[in-house]
Amino acid sequence: MRDDLQGLEMSQDELQKLTNLPVNDQLLIITNPLNKLVKVYIQKIQSSEGATVIFIGFATFVFTYILFDIFIKIFVAWVRIPSWILLIVLGIWIGGFTQSILYLIWKSRSKIVKYHMTNSLQILLNDVERYNTVIRAIDINDQIEEAGNPEVLIKERESVIEALKLTKSDLIRALKTERILRENKNFILSNTELFVNNLATLTAMQVNEQATEHGRLLNEALQIALDVQHEMKRLQTQR
Secondary structure, three states, X not given: OOHHHOOOOOOXXXXXXXXXXXXXXXXXXXXXXXXXXXXXXXXXXXXXXXXXXXXXXXXXXXXXXXHHHHHHHHHOOOOOOOHHHHHHHHHHHHHHHHHHHHHHHHHHHHHHHHHHOOHHHHHHHHHHHHHHHHHHHHHHHHHHHHXXXXXXXXXXXXXXXXXXXXXXXXXXXXXXHHHHHHHOOOOOOOOHHHHOOOHHHHHHHXXXXXXXXXXXXXXXXXXXXXXXXXXXXXXHOOO
């Protein structure tokens, strides 16, 4: 990702901090990290240091198994099942138990989000997703350009980036406002600056740019800003 895009995308951690809710929380599947570890291990094997990686991996496995076997013989000598079978069964049981705990935590957090979800928050989260989609689309376009396709160059890139910065600013302001109203239903907003947005600036930047690629991106940023403004006005009437 190019430097001018760094930090523009709204991460899950940032959203959770702004909303004070575990929004967009994904269920952690324990096999996913294991799959990544296996892929990294295979890549290491295929590299110049493959022999060393194989030796370290094999030595680690053998050492772990020997320790487990010694533990079984000392503390649970009454178990007649071969230690290697017991190790496999124990690994599966621990994996299943861990996954169950992760599922219960995810389910609990999902219920919290569902309980506190408001119509305005849902709309704003959708706008955030659209905003992030624009960022990812530009990043992919940049990669295509760097691969040797200069014809996909985004003209007036600085204007597009500026529009996205303004849009992000409005999204953050709207999310902060929604949280204040959600958590303080009887609180009368005194921070009027929360309702000052950059829509006029975005609109001015969009003039005469409809037919260009960066004009399309500016238009997308403007549409998101319009949605945000609409929600801001609706939130303001709830004071």
